[in-house]
Amino acid sequence: MSFLKKTKAITIDGPAGSGKSTVSRLVAEKMGYVYVDTGAMYRALTLKVMDKNMDFADEDAIADLASGLMLELLPSCKGSATIRVMMDGRDVSEAIRTMEVTQNVKHVAKIASVRKKLVHLQRKMIDGISGAVMEGRDIGTVVLKDAACKVYLDASFDERVDRRLAELRANGRPVTRLEVANDLKQRDHTDKTRKVGPLKKADDAVLLDTSDLSVTQVVEKIVNYAKDVIRGKRP
Ligand code: DC
Numbered sequence: 001m002s003f004l005k006k007t008k009a010i011t012i013d014g015p016a017g018s019g020k021s022t023v024s025r026l027v028a029e030k031m032g033y034v035y036v037d038t039g040a041m042y043r044a045l046t047l048k049v050m051d052k053n054m055d056f057a058d059e060d061a062i063a064d065l066a067s068g069l070m071l072e073l074l075p076s077c078k079g080s081a082t083i084r085v086m087m088d089g090r091d092v093s094e095a096i097r098t099m100e101v102t103q104n105v106k107h108v109a110k111i112a113s114v115r116k117k118l119v120h121l122q123r124k125m126i127d128g129i130s131g132a133v134m135e136g137r138d139i140g141t142v143v144l145k146d147a148a149c150k151v152y153l154d155a156s157f158d159e160r161v162d163r164r165l166a167e168l169r170a171n172g173r174p175v176t177r178l179e180v181a182n183d184l185k186q187r188d189h190t191d192k193t194r195k196v197g198p199l200k201k202a203d204d205a206v207l208l209d210t211s212d213l214s215v216t217q218v219v220e221k222i223v224n225y226a227k228d229v230i231r232g233k234r235p
Helices: 020-031 038-051 059-067 099-109 112-126 139-143 157-170 177-193 215-230
Strands: 008-013 034-037 071-074 084-087 131-136 149-154 206-209
Touching (some): 008 020, 034 071, 038 059, 038 071, 038 099, 038 112, 099 112, 099 177, 112 131, 112 139, 139 149, 149 215, 157 177
Parallel strands (some): 008 149, 149 206
16 A cells, blocks of 8 residues: 555655754755654664563564554754654653664664564554655665655765764763764664665665765755656656
8 A cells, every 4th residue: 555645755764874864854844744753763662672671582572562652753842953752651852862772773673573563653654644754774665665755865984973973972972983983884784784674775766975965955955856756857
């Protein structure tokens, strides 16, 4: 079943540090679309597993937890780069961004039954609304593979490390460049080699290298591309 008959969707995939979150949020704002950060969903489930002291190897129990996940993704306060995430009525916006959660997401993201449930939830979230920008790793290839407007963001490894470093330091995290580089290298590897829903550019996605572009330039390019698609100027 296609969810895109009613909903216009822009999919934005890419590796960590490619600038997806900031850009996706701003594109959604400019288009008047809802913004869905699917990484926040995998992070929230990971936090829940950690809070409950569950074993990451217990895939069935984690899939059950995913079925009962009560998540709300709310617009951020003005000026904040990330959205607000409520889980079971509790604000977990900051708790899902810790190093521990970041390092543990891979255990949850590789479970096929978990991905199936979260993909279903992601489709349901935008079903029937007029427009959505959905950001993640498998949005153009799996979640919304019928979308007419797909973008794959990338940037050089050094640039992505610099961006992550600046972001973490701005949030008061005392990390070294080497730690950030090692973390990104590992995340690239696990994201790209996952058996289900790996990070991959969809064949029909537009590739945008953001290494030498400002956030404003990237947003403008995507908005222009999306408008061309809507007007039928692009195949
Ligand atoms: O975008 P992010 O860094 O907040 O995502 C956190 C992790 O969640 C990422 O390392 C891989 C996983 N993820 C995923 O497997 N599929 C998605 N659609 C989004 C994120």
